[in-house]
Structure formats: structure tokens, C-alpha cells
Amino acid sequence: MTSERPSLALLRSMSDEAVLRVLLDTPRLTRAQLAVATGLSKPTAAEAIRRLEAAGLVRDTGERTTGRGGVGSYYALADAAGVALAVAIAPDGVVVEVVDPAGTVTDRVREDVRQPATPASVTALLRKAARRALGARPAGSVRVAVVSAADPVDRVSGDLVQLPDAPFLLGAMSPRAVLRPLFDGPVLVDNDVNWAALAERDARLAQGQQLRDFVYLYLGEGIGLAVVADGAVRRGHRGIAGEVAHVTVTGPGGTVLPLTELFAQLGLRRPGSIAIDVDRLLAALHRPDDDRTAAALIRAVRDLVTAAIAFCDPECVVLGGPWGTDQAVLDSLRRDLDGHPRGVPVERAVSTGEPSLSGARTAALAALRTDIVARIPA
Structure with a gap:
């Protein structure tokens, strides 16, 4: 033999x-x-x-x-060997970073978004930011782009999906269509909360904690949820799993209504918009003379969390976003969940700053390195 x-x-x-x-x-x-x-x-x-x-x-x-x-x-x-692009499309601005194979951000360009944002205006800003970031680099130097978008993303086309009462764009757009004329490499697009969840996974791993099964709930101008199971984000059939803004929750007086409508009833939307007014919401949470608004908010978040626990069986629930990481929200939610038959810890996100962009940047670096190794001569 x-x-x-x-x-x-x-x-x-x-x-x-x-x-x-x-x-x-x-x-x-x-x-x-x-x-x-x-x-x-x-x-x-x-x-x-x-x-x-x-x-x-x-x-x-x-x-x-x-x-x-x-x-x-x-x-x-x-x-x-080339570089990668890490892109964030968010309500406050479009950011494009150039990342080298060592993981260093060599260029960063930001373009502010004016509200109300439209697909046409954001498309123009993305194109402008990408061109500024690339500068005089030849098109072939960019090998891959990874995009984080604050809207639902179709997992097949990579297009941003228009859903009713979306807090950011008022229609669909295609980041791939914008970026492809600028270079020949692949463009990976996903929802910002999914990228933030992966950044959370990696940040905890860097701290020596292996968190592989958790729910990440983002609470900001918009609300989103990501499910991480066995270390990977579960995106659903179309890629829009976790769009929980329309989940029915308990409202004032025991009424049942969509979560998006709750903020309208509480007077916590921005004028002329369906985006949550985070500053007004935080002020309401910390107002000692009127706890009715705070109680309604915490009750609604509790309804979301208990539903997520029932369906996903997570190790823990991670709260991120500007009001998700507020201590009053954490403390109140923990008290509301105390004694829940399927008690799961509720924790503050440890990946802060720009978690969505951080997750996209990490994915862009990994894709770039894979591409470089794949070009070894046969």
C-alpha cells in the first residue's frame, strides 16, 4: 500500500x-x-x-x-495587494473608510445627511464620499467593499428594502449599484444592527468571553434586533429578520398597538418624522415627576425582550444604542424581567462608539485578506 x-x-x-x-x-x-x-x-x-x-x-x-x-x-x-472599503450609511451621515491589509484605516471621509433623507440624496452622498476616499487610487486597488446600512437589506440583491414607517430612507436604494462603477470587487451589504451584533461578539471575545448565542436589541432613532446563534447572524429568508418596529406591544392603559405607534402616542417622534426623538425620550426617562412615559417605554421593551427570549433561547440579551445603554433603561428592564420563568441576563453592549462600522470594517478586512491569499499562483 x-x-x-x-x-x-x-x-x-x-x-x-x-x-x-x-x-x-x-x-x-x-x-x-x-x-x-x-x-x-x-x-x-x-x-x-x-x-x-x-x-x-x-x-x-x-x-x-x-x-x-x-x-x-x-x-x-x-x-x-489592494485595500478594502468599509461603509456606513446612517441617518446622520455616510462614512467611507479605506482599510489596508494590516487593518489600518488609511483614509476616512464623512458626508452629513440632511433630513428628510431620500434614496437619491443618500445615493449622491455615498458616491461622493467613496470617490473622495479613493482619491487617485486605481480602480483595481479596491478588492472588496462591506456596507452597513440603517435600513432593511435584501440578502440576495443587497438593496435597501422599503418597509412601512421606516425611520431613515423613504424608499429603496442600491449601494452595490453606486459602488460597482468605482471598482470591480464584490460589495457585501447588511443591516447596521447585524454588523453591530457581530462587533459585540468580537469585542467580548477579545475580553475572553465567548458569547455565541444572544439577542442584540438596538434602541436609538430606530429600533432593530439581531439574532446571533452559534456565532453567526441569522438573517431570515429575505434578510430582514429582526425588523421588530411593527411588533405589537402593550401601550398606555393596557392597549395593544404596534411599537412604532407607541412613540407617536407618547409624543416621542421627531417633528415631521417617524424617527424617535432620543433626546426627548431620555429626558422623559429621567423625569422624576412623571414616570408614566418611562413605564410605558420599559413595558414595550420588555414585551420585545420576552418575545425574543421565547423564540431564540439566547444566553443573554444585549442592549445597544443611545437609549438602550442608558442605565435607567437597564435597571428598569431588569426589574421588570425579575422572576420571568425564562430569566435571561440583560446586559449593556460593550462595543460602543461606532459598532456597526466596526463590524463592517472587521468583515472588510477578513474579506480582503481572503482575496489576497486566493491570488497566490497555482
Whole structure:
């Protein structure tokens, strides 16, 4: 019985990948250092570098070692390895970042959104921000784009979906159609709450906590929910799972009404808009002389959370967003859920700042690195 030995082509490919992956994590290394880091012999590492140089993935930096011993050349990823775009489309603005293979944001452009936002106005802002961020870069340098959008996203087309009472755009738009003329790579689009949930997963992992089954509830100008099961976001058949704004909740006086209507009844919408007035809502939550509004809000959030617990069986419920992370909301919700037959911890999000963009940026970097490795010569 004879065992099959790996082919020479496979061995070369494995050596090339080992060298390339080390250079993805280290700015520059000599051939000797690459041999040590990969465990390859010096001649094998040198051959891998030569092949990667010929493929345009690695370059000689022109820098040389100093000191005793022979002079060594430093190698790094070539500029042709490419960059990724991380994009956030939100009610307050459109942000486009250029991310290099090391994960560094080399350029960032923001364009403010004027309300009321329309698909045409946001499309124009996205195109303008992307062009400004790319500058004089050749189209081929951008390998992938990842977009976070504050609207429902069709999982097949990547288009933003128009739903009744959407708090942001008043119609559908296509980020892919906007970005594709600027470069040839793939464009991945998903809802901002989904990206925020993945950023939360990664932030907790960095803290040594493996949170793989949880519900992420975003409470801000709009309301959204993401379900993470086995470490992955569950998007549903069309990709719009978690659009909970129309879930019926208990309103004032025990009435049952859609969640979106509750904010109208409580006078917590922005003038001429269906977006939640977060400043007014937070003021109501902390007003000591009238707790009726606060009680109605907490009761509605409790209805959402208990429904999510019943259907998703999460390890915990994470609250994010400008009023989801408010201590009064957390404390009140925990008291309301105390004694619930399926008690699940309710926790404040640890990924703050720009969690949706952070999640998109992480995905863009991972996709860029996968693309670079895939271009190793066969």
C-alpha cells in the first residue's frame, strides 16, 4: 500500500501562503526572519518570496539590515495587494473608510445627511464620499467593499428594502449599484444592527468571553434586533429578520398597538418624522415627576425582550444604542424581567462608539485578506 505524497505544486502553494500570512500580520521582514516565522528553510522561504514578488503580492521595500553579518533585504506586502472599503450609511451621515491589509484605516471621509433623507440624496452622498476616499487610487486597488446600512437589506440583491414607517430612507436604494462603477470587487451589504451584533461578539471575545448565542436589541432613532446563534447572524429568508418596529406591544392603559405607534402616542417622534426623538425620550426617562412615559417605554421593551427570549433561547440579551445603554433603561428592564420563568441576563453592549462600522470594517478586512491569499499562483 502506497501513500500519496503532496505534489510539488501543492507544497509550493503552502509555502507561499505561509509567507504571505506572516506578512499580513507584520509590516516588514527579511527572508531570514520569514524563514523563522514560518518554519520554512531559508531556501524555501526565498523561493516563496520570489514567486510572490512575481505575482505582485510582495515587494522589496528597499530597506536593508544593518550591523554585523550579511546584509538582508526587508520584504512587505505590495501595494497591488489592494485595500478594502468599509461603509456606513446612517441617518446622520455616510462614512467611507479605506482599510489596508494590516487593518489600518488609511483614509476616512464623512458626508452629513440632511433630513428628510431620500434614496437619491443618500445615493449622491455615498458616491461622493467613496470617490473622495479613493482619491487617485486605481480602480483595481479596491478588492472588496462591506456596507452597513440603517435600513432593511435584501440578502440576495443587497438593496435597501422599503418597509412601512421606516425611520431613515423613504424608499429603496442600491449601494452595490453606486459602488460597482468605482471598482470591480464584490460589495457585501447588511443591516447596521447585524454588523453591530457581530462587533459585540468580537469585542467580548477579545475580553475572553465567548458569547455565541444572544439577542442584540438596538434602541436609538430606530429600533432593530439581531439574532446571533452559534456565532453567526441569522438573517431570515429575505434578510430582514429582526425588523421588530411593527411588533405589537402593550401601550398606555393596557392597549395593544404596534411599537412604532407607541412613540407617536407618547409624543416621542421627531417633528415631521417617524424617527424617535432620543433626546426627548431620555429626558422623559429621567423625569422624576412623571414616570408614566418611562413605564410605558420599559413595558414595550420588555414585551420585545420576552418575545425574543421565547423564540431564540439566547444566553443573554444585549442592549445597544443611545437609549438602550442608558442605565435607567437597564435597571428598569431588569426589574421588570425579575422572576420571568425564562430569566435571561440583560446586559449593556460593550462595543460602543461606532459598532456597526466596526463590524463592517472587521468583515472588510477578513474579506480582503481572503482575496489576497486566493491570488497566490497555482
